[in-house]
Amino acid sequence: MELAAQIGGSVTDGLAYLGGLASLAGRAAYFTFVAPFRGKPLRLRRSVSQAMQVGVRALPILSLITFFIGLILALQSAYELRRLGALNYVANAVAISMTRELGPLITAIVVIGRSGSAFAAEIGTMKVSEEIDALETMAIHPVDFLVTPKFLAMIVMLPCLTIWANSMGILGGALFGVAQADFTWMRYIQASLDALFLRDILTGLVKSVMFGITITAVGCYEGLSTGAGAEQVGRSTTRAVVVSIFLVILVDLVFTSLFFFMTER
Numbered sequence: 001m002e003l004a005a006q007i008g009g010s011v012t013d014g015l016a017y018l019g020g021l022a023s024l025a026g027r028a029a030y031f032t033f034v035a036p037f038r039g040k041p042l043r044l045r046r047s048v049s050q051a052m053q054v055g056v057r058a059l060p061i062l063s064l065i066t067f068f069i070g071l072i073l074a075l076q077s078a079y080e081l082r083r084l085g086a087l088n089y090v091a092n093a094v095a096i097s098m099t100r101e102l103g104p105l106i107t108a109i110v111v112i113g114r115s116g117s118a119f120a121a122e123i124g125t126m127k128v129s130e131e132i133d134a135l136e137t138m139a140i141h142p143v144d145f146l147v148t149p150k151f152l153a154m155i156v157m158l159p160c161l162t163i164w165a166n167s168m169g170i171l172g173g174a175l176f177g178v179a180q181a182d183f184t185w186m187r188y189i190q191a192s193l194d195a196l197f198l199r200d201i202l203t204g205l206v207k208s209v210m211f212g213i214t215i216t217a218v219g220c221y222e223g224l225s226t227g228a229g230a231e232q233v234g235r236s237t238t239r240a241v242v243v244s245i246f247l248v249i250l251v252d253l254v255f256t257s258l259f260f261f262m263t264e265r
Helices: 002-038 043-056 056-081 085-126 131-137 141-181 185-195 198-224 230-264
Strands: none
Touching: 002 141, 002 185, 043 056, 043 131, 043 141, 056 085, 056 141, 056 198, 085 131, 085 141, 085 185, 085 198, 085 230, 131 141, 141 198, 198 230
């Protein structure tokens, strides 16, 4: 009975947590897409600043990681394809793997480490120092002021970063293709483009938008839920990273399954 009670309590807490995330994401979506048409201005300046933090400043590390991932994919694919005499399909394997799965996923994990944790730490510190209470005293909605710019920046920049990550991964595979598989640069790029369909790119972009919503919701929710003291800020930041990675993998599984059954029909 005690085990059943613990399992039931964990399930209830998990569902309550997901409900809190959905509520926060819904309010942020309202302030982003609905409120501007009802006379409430969108905080574009803060959104652009967040987009610089989330997107532009993540390019160097994201480029390096995805370039190496593409190179590793080419090496691993060539190991088996060479035995089958199909080394010329390395470009296809790398392009499809990056655009459908690894490009969006690696981008999301990098952004979680850089920005998701920062969201939780920033808002958590404001919560501890009672700055959020001050915003409410001035009749400024915390979700509108703090969460909405991050929400807008993430849903715009995650697809852009994903496209960039896909390109760098394909370039990483091209390095191996040119060096070991008798490709030229142009022939490798052309083979990659020939292997891709529009749905391959769109599925990755849809995933990236959902990843951006998930990362923003978790980071901001953990920040807003921070308890008193500096130690609680650290715990909220750690929890935001762990939960974000778990939920991103879960969202990835759901959408991959959905796209699989849609294309199967």
